[in-house]
Structures are given as C-alpha cells and as structure tokens.
Amino acid sequence: MKQRAMGIEFIIDGLVKNGFAVLPQFLKQHEVNALAQVMQERKNLFHQAGIGRNACHAVLEQIRGDEICWIEPTDPLAATALAQLAELKYALNSQLYLGLDELECHFAIYPVGSFYKRHLDQHRGEDTRVVTIVLYLNPAWQAHDGGELRLYLGEEQYMDIAPVGGSLVVFLSNQFEHEVLVSKRERLSLTGWFRRRLI
Ligand code: OGA
Ligand code: MN
Numbered sequence: 495m496k497q498r499a500m501g502i503e504f505i506i507d508g509l510v511k512n513g514f515a516v517l518p519q520f521l522k523q524h525e526v527n528a529l530a531q532v533m534q535e536r537k538n539l540f541h542q543a544g545i546g547r548n549a550c551h552a553v554l555e556q557i558r559g560d561e562i563c564w565i566e567p568t569d570p571l572a573a574t575a576l577a578q579l580a581e582l583k584y585a586l587n588s589q590l591y592l593g594l595d596e597l598e599c600h601f602a603i604y605p606v607g608s609f610y611k612r613h614l615d616q617h618r619g620e621d622t623r624v625v626t627i628v629l630y631l632n633p634a635w636q637a638h639d640g641g642e643l644r645l646y647l648g649e650e651q652y653m654d655i656a657p658v659g660g661s662l663v664v665f666l667s668n669q670f671e672h673e674v675l676v677s678k679r680e681r682l683s684l685t686g687w688f689r690r691r692l693i
Pocket of ligand 1: 602610615628642643672673674683685
C-alpha cells in the first residue's frame with residue numbers, strides 16, 4: 495500500500511478506536527518548508543484570532559494569543575496540502591459516513607509566549623464542525639520549545655503532543671477539550687475543521 499494510503503488508514507483506525515489520531519510525517523519536509531515560507535510571505539495578512547462569532551466575537555489575549563489567516567479552498571500555494579486533506583475527507587466519508595462537506599481552515603502563528611486555553615472547537619449553538627485537523631509546520635521543533643497541544647482524554651487525564659513539522663493531529667471536534675501550552679518559539683500550523691453539510 496502507498497505510504498499516504500497507509501497514513502489515511504492509520505487515522506481512520508485511530509478515530510474509530512479512540513476518537514483521535516496523531517500521524518507523524520503527513521507532509522514531507524520540503525512540503526512543510528514550502529508552507530512555512532508561504533506563511534512568512536503573508537505575515538502582513540494575519541490578524542489576531544477571536545473567540546466566538548458575530549456579537550460574541552472578542553479578542554481575548556488571556557484566552558488565546560494566536561494570529562490567523564484564512565485559507566481559500568482554491569489557494570494555489572496551499573494546493574498540495576489541501577489535496578491531501580481532501581483525500582482524507584473522501585476516506586472519512588466513504589468509510590465512516592461522516593457526511594463531511596467543506597474544510598474551513600486557516601494558518602495560525604503563535605508568537606513567542608502565546609497559548610490557547612482549554613476549549614472545545616465549537617461555536618455556541620452550532621455543531622457543524624465535526625473533525626478538527628491540525629497540521630504543524632515547524633521544522634526541528636525541540637522539547638524545550640514548549641507549545642504542546644494538550645488533548646484532554648478525561649477531566650484530568652491528558653496527552654501532550656509536540657507541534658513537530660509535518661505531523662497531523664485529527665480528532666472529533668465535539669469530544670475533546672484541548673489547549674495549546676505556552677510556546678517559547680514562534681509556532682506555525684495549518685488548522686481546520688471538516689464541517690457537516692447543513693441540511
Ligand atoms: C485551535 C486549536 C490547536 C493547535 O486553533 O482551535 O486548538 O495545536 N489549535 O494549534
Ligand atoms: Mn481548538
């Protein structure tokens with residue numbers, strides 16, 4: 495079986511058994527570098543991330559300190575990663591019947607010292623986000639760089655995942671509270687949500 499097909503099977507297996515999966519090397523090193531480069535070139539397009547939508551939207555740096563830039567589905571410079579994520583979506587729909595529609599995604603930069611407190615990836619009164627994906631774009635991440643994704647498996651039980659370049663974290667959006675621990679180095683990712691069709 496091809497490496498990529500094996501990766502997708504590994505993710506599906508993890509989702510079925512545990513509700514989440516962490517796949518190292520979803521992207522190759524040169525693909526990670528290319529996307530990190532695109533992010534650096536767009537740095538002036540990033541804006542402070544908020545919490546909630548519309549009237550609830552507020553920038554609360556005590557809760558999250560990342561800066562984001564939305565990615566259009568047709569973005570030519572993100573095409574390789576988007577195509578691979580579309581393959582994943584296809585597999586999730588055909589094997590798990592999740593009925594996923596579009597991928598809503600953005601680049602995120604966590605400046606030195608920033609974090610994102612414990613939360614669930616759903617806007618109040620809205621449950622169209624079904625599967626969360628986080629693809630890390632940090633070459634040579636070291637343990638002392640911090641910035642781990644802390645995924646809560648129970649109230650007090652958790653797992654820490656280092657944002658190592660090329661690795662992909664996938665989890666069911668409404669099942670796992672999570673947080674980003676203080677990052678001691680600039681931390682880059684492509685974060686997104688496969689949404690369910692609104693019927
Ligand atoms: C988010 C988020 C996790 C990460 O953007 O909602 O939780 O590891 N990101 O970047
Ligand atoms: Mn989140």
